[in-house]
Amino acid sequence: MSMMGRGSKADVGPLQVRGEVLAVRRSGDYHVLVFAAPGVAELTAPGNFVAIAVGGQPTAMLLRRCFSIHHVDTAGALGGTVEIVVDAHGPGTKWLVDRVQGDALDVIAPLGRPFSLPKDPVPCVLVGGGYGSAPLFMLADRLRERGCRVDMILGAATESRLFGVVDGRRRASTLTITTDDGSLGTRGRVTDVLGGILDQHGGQVIYGCGPMGMLAGLAEVASQRGIVSQCAVEEAMACGVGVCMTCVLPVVGSDGVTRMTRSCTDGPVFFGDQVRWDEVGTVPADCLGAPVVEGGAGTR
Amino acid sequence: MSNVVDMRAQLASAALPSPVLTASGCAAAGRELDRFFDVTAIGAVVTKSIMASPRSGRPTPRMAETPAGMLNSIGLQGPGVEEFIRKDLRWLRERGARTVVSIAGGSVNEFAELANRLRHEEGISAIEVNISCPNVESRGQVFACDARAAGSVIHAVRRHTSALTPIFAKLSPDVTDIADIARACVTAGADGLSMINTTLGMVIDTDTMRPALAGITGGLSGPAIRPMAVRCVWQVRQALPEVPILGMGGIATGLDALQFLLAGANAVSVGTAVFNDPSAPWRIHNELAAALADRGFRSVADAVGYAHREEVTI
Ligand SMILES: Cc1cc2nc3c(=O)[nH]c(=O)nc-3n(C[C@H](O)[C@H](O)[C@H](O)COP(=O)(O)OP(=O)(O)OC[C@H]3O[C@@H](n4cnc5c(N)ncnc54)[C@H](O)[C@@H]3O)c2cc1C
Ligand SMILES: Cc1cc2nc3c(=O)[nH]c(=O)nc-3n(C[C@H](O)[C@H](O)[C@H](O)COP(=O)(O)O)c2cc1C
Ligand code: FES
Numbered sequence: 001m002s003m004m005g006r007g008s009k010a011d012v013g014p015l016q017v018r019g020e021v022l023a024v025r026r027s028g029d030y031h032v033l034v035f036a037a038p039g040v041a042e043l044t045a046p047g048n049f050v051a052i053a054v055g056g057q058p059t060a061m062l063l064r065r066c067f068s069i070h071h072v073d074t075a076g077a078l079g080g081t082v083e084i085v086v087d088a089h090g091p092g093t094k095w096l097v098d099r100v101q102g103d104a105l106d107v108i109a110p111l112g113r114p115f116s117l118p119k120d121p122v123p124c125v126l127v128g129g130g131y132g133s134a135p136l137f138m139l140a141d142r143l144r145e146r147g148c149r150v151d152m153i154l155g156a157a158t159e160s161r162l163f164g165v166v167d168g169r170r171r172a173s174t175l176t177i178t179t180d181d182g183s184l185g186t187r188g189r190v191t192d193v194l195g196g197i198l199d200q201h202g203g204q205v206i207y208g209c210g211p212m213g214m215l216a217g218l219a220e221v222a223s224q225r226g227i228v229s230q231c232a233v234e235e236a237m238a239c240g241v242g243v244c245m246t247c248v249l250p251v252v253g254s255d256g257v258t259r260m261t262r263s264c265t266d267g268p269v270f271f272g273d274q275v276r277w278d279e280v281g282t283v284p285a286d287c288l289g290a291p292v293v294e295g296g297a298g299t300r
Numbered sequence: 301m302s303n304v305v306d307m308r309a310q311l312a313s314a315a316l317p318s319p320v321l322t323a324s325g326c327a328a329a330g331r332e333l334d335r336f337f338d339v340t341a342i343g344a345v346v347t348k349s350i351m352a353s354p355r356s357g358r359p360t361p362r363m364a365e366t367p368a369g370m371l372n373s374i375g376l377q378g379p380g381v382e383e384f385i386r387k388d389l390r391w392l393r394e395r396g397a398r399t400v401v402s403i404a405g406g407s408v409n410e411f412a413e414l415a416n417r418l419r420h421e422e423g424i425s426a427i428e429v430n431i432s433c434p435n436v437e438s439r440g441q442v443f444a445c446d447a448r449a450a451g452s453v454i455h456a457v458r459r460h461t462s463a464l465t466p467i468f469a470k471l472s473p474d475v476t477d478i479a480d481i482a483r484a485c486v487t488a489g490a491d492g493l494s495m496i497n498t499t500l501g502m503v504i505d506t507d508t509m510r511p512a513l514a515g516i517t518g519g520l521s522g523p524a525i526r527p528m529a530v531r532c533v534w535q536v537r538q539a540l541p542e543v544p545i546l547g548m549g550g551i552a553t554g555l556d557a558l559q560f561l562l563a564g565a566n567a568v569s570v571g572t573a574v575f576n577d578p579s580a581p582w583r584i585h586n587e588l589a590a591a592l593a594d595r596g597f598r599s600v601a602d603a604v605g606y607a608h609r610e611e612v613t614i
Contacts, residue, residue: 016336016579053576058552060368062522062576108578238363238370239575242332244325245348245374246363260356260377265332281514282359289354289380 003116003205003228013043014241019052019105022081024097028160030131031086031097032070038079040109041072046139047209047232047269048110050084051240054092065092066237066264068209069110070134082109085134085163111240112268115139115207115230121147122204125197126172127190127218129210130156133164135232139207140171149173151201155190155214159183174201191217198225205230206272212280219272229272235263250276250284258287305592306599307585309343309567312466312491312544314425316343316398316567319600320557320585323548323571324349324402324428324470325374327581329388330395333574337582339397343567347388349404349430352413354380359514364503369522369550370572371501373515376404376433381417393423402428402470403457406436411453415460415467424465428546429457429490432472432497444472444497447484458489466491468546471532473499473525478532479539492544493536494569496529522572526550530563537564537605552580554587561588561600562607 019037026032040050051064067084074080088097099105115135118124124143126136133154140150152172156162157180165184168175176193177185186193191214197203198221208218209232222229238246242265251261251274258276260283261267276284283290309319321343327333330345339345357377364371378384381403392399401424405411411429418424431450434440443449454469461467469485471478473496482493498519503512511517529549536545547565551557552573560568573580597603 014335016577061365062368062370062572063365064576106577236361236363238372239578241336241578243328243578244363244372244575245328245357245377246360246372248357248360248362248377280360283356287356289356289377291356 002119004119014108014111015039015043016106016108019082019107021099021101021103021105023101024099027085027163029087030163031088032083033086033096033099034081034083035105035107036079037082037107037109040082040107041074041080044069044072044082044110045114046135046142047112047114049112049240049268050082050107050109051111051237052096053106054095061092061095063238064108064240065096066111066240068135068232069138071138082107085131087131108240112264113266115232115269117142117146118148118205123149123151123202124205124207125151125153125194125201125203127153127194127206127208127210127214128155128164129190129214130161131163132208132210132214132232133168135209136207137164137167137171144171149201151197151203152176153178153190153193153197155179155210157181189217190214191221194218194221198227203227208232208272212277215272216277219275219277222272230269231272231275232268233263233270233275234268237264240264249280250282250287252276258284260287305589305597306601307589309600310544311426311468311546311567313464314344314466316425317341318343318585319561319567320581320588321400321546321567321569322346322574322581323569324430326571326574329384330392330397331388333578333581334395336578340395342581342585344398344400344425345392346400346428346569347384347402348378349376349402350378350381350384350414351376351404352381352410354378354383361512361514364512364518366501366503366520366522367524369520369524370575371503371513371518371520372498373513373518375515381414385417385421389421389423398425399423400426400428400468402430404430404433405453406433408452408456412456412460415457419460419462426466426468427457427461428468428470428494429454430470430497432470442472442474444470444481445475447481450481451484451488454485454488454490468492468494470494470497472497473528473532479535482536482540482543486540486543492546494546494548495532495536496525496549499525499528521550523550523552523556526556530559533560533563533565534607537608541605551584552576554584554589554591557584557588558591558603561603562605564605564608566604
């Protein structure tokens with residue numbers, strides 16, 4: 001399967017802009033935050049993310065929080081709007097969902113390398129775990145514009161942790177749902193139904209966004225079938241712009257060498273067969289520059 | 301109305317157009333930040349500490365946010381000095397940015413080798429020697445925590461560096477008497493001192509009930525350590541009134557930077573604040589210019605050490 005270069009306009013972006021909250025609405029366990037962010041919508045491709053400062057100024061929360069871009073509207077109010085899906089669980093995400101219309105937001109976007117699109121109009125299967133489905137609807141639109149058939153699978157622990165069921169039904173040729181507890185759709189994991197969907201509709205590319213374990217599963221299925229997978233990962237990020245080296249994971253380069261690779265600038269989207277999924281969170285012994293003796297690594 | 305402040309700064313023989321620099325490890329090699337502000341406008345880009353060979357760094361998680369700060373345990377990930385020269389240093393030179401190259405090693409020899417390799421490279425305003433790394437020849441004892449070990453590293457780097465290139469020893473605050481280490485570095489040939497590096501800290505994840513970082517401990521940075529950094533600059537300025545100081549630790553605004561100048565720093569580095577605001581170095585330059593003007597200073601130099609005046613004047 002041949003893929004196009006990424007649809008990013010990296011030379012222009014990212015922008016650091018003052019955004020303004022337009023709306024916060026609930027969706028299951030999540031909140032959808034809609035904000036104006038001048039100039040961002042035009043530059044955004046599916047898979048890009050935003051980094052938002054939280055806590056107001058001055059704040060004890062120094063680090064920006066990162067979110068996949070769910071939806072953009074160039075025609076929207078105040079120079080274009082952006083939507084993100086927030087799972088409020090810690091202090092930063094809770095602060096964000098407590099914003100009200102008119103509040104200011106300090107936004108950097110679009111960040112990261114977006115999904116690559118297939119050159120030919122081949123069938124694609126889009127798989128989202130929990131709020132990981134957020135960027136997939138924009139992606140479905142781009143794929144369909146190119147004549148690709150889109151089938152979608154959404155999975156979560158339970159019904160309230162699914163995101164975008166209605167949206168998915170509207171955009172995909174088929175939507176399959178799985179929940180761990182069987183509260184909606186098939187009881188089980190997305191990987192339990194993926195094989196059947198691929199058989200039925202002849203998917204040539206798997207796109208995924210969600211927990212690491214799920215992405216590892218998708219990449220495995222793709223490699224067994226000799227098809228392409230593209231996975232958007234979520235690693236803890238301190239800067240989001242490529243300067244701190246906190247967000248790394250072991251990725252095999254085109255030269256066959258494994259490097260600890262930044263997921264904020266070289267990702268968050270990687271080809272599934274590039275990531276050494278079983279070794280995420282470790283430094284593989286054959287990684288470029290891996291310590292020769294255990295404990296030999298320096299500090300700071 | 302406001303008088304124009306002369307923002308030039310002097311770090312030993314290096315003349316800089318601004319007293320605001322980036323901090324090592326918080327700006328990569330400048331390229332990513334150049335999308336947010338003009339990296340040629342600030343004092344200099346201080347590059348991520350480079351080692352002789354490529355280095356993978358530590359496993360993840362490598363960071364944890366803490367109140368007004370963060371812990372990091374990167375483990376000096378980098379491409380090694382050859383690729384650094386070929387790609388990063390070249391980009392900085394072609395871009396026209398002033399560059400302070402930070403070097404790190406596991407032995408005195410590695411530091412010497414690095415200095416030697418950089419010796420004939422053009423476009424290096426100064427070398428910052430990151431001695432806050434473990435000495436593999438001394439059971440991992442950190443160079444910066446031992447006056448003799450720190451002195452040997454600085455001596456070796458000085459010997460392999462052109463006399464025209466100033467070298468700055470970067471000090472750790474995790475010592476009993478920072479002025480002692482500072483003196484040892486200056487005696488060994490350091491032209492100036494950078495301070496402070498991060499201070500060692502730790503966070504336990506209360507869900508997993510294990511250390512939050514894969515490296516267990518990490519370096520604490522950000523506004524949380526600012527008072528400690530200002531104190532270090534103050535003490536070293538008092539002990540060594542003539543030695544140039546590059547101050548850092550939690551600088552997030554122009555007034556923060558002003559504190560460092562008043563305490564005795566000749567210039568400042570902005571580190572962790574960049575993660576919150578990638579254009580922070582240039583913003584802080586402007587805020588500092590305004591703060592100096594407001595106080596009637598005509599130049600950066602006039603403000604350096606000004607808080608010590610009761611002791612230096614009548
Ligand atoms: C590329 C990318 C896309 C993301 N997309 C979404 C999304 O669409 N919706 C959503 O709800 N969340 C998303 N996340 C995760 C989100 O960034 C974290 O949940 C959030 O930062 C947690 O902040 P907190 O203050 O609530 O929690 P805390 O746990 O208190 O956060 C403390 C620190 O850890 C970091 N952190 C904690 N968990 C994560 C995590 N899972 N990923 C990255 N950093 C983390 C935070 O940035 C912060 O610095 C994404 C993360 C990345 C890297
Ligand atoms: C993610 C990160 C990486 C760092 N890497 C280095 C490094 O490679 N070499 C070094 O001398 N200091 C390094 N530092 C320390 C900073 O240069 C600086 O001394 C310290 O963080 C205090 O300043 P700040 O509070 O403005 O960040 C690093 C700091 C952080 C946060
Ligand atoms: S988050 Fe800083 S380099 Fe990726």
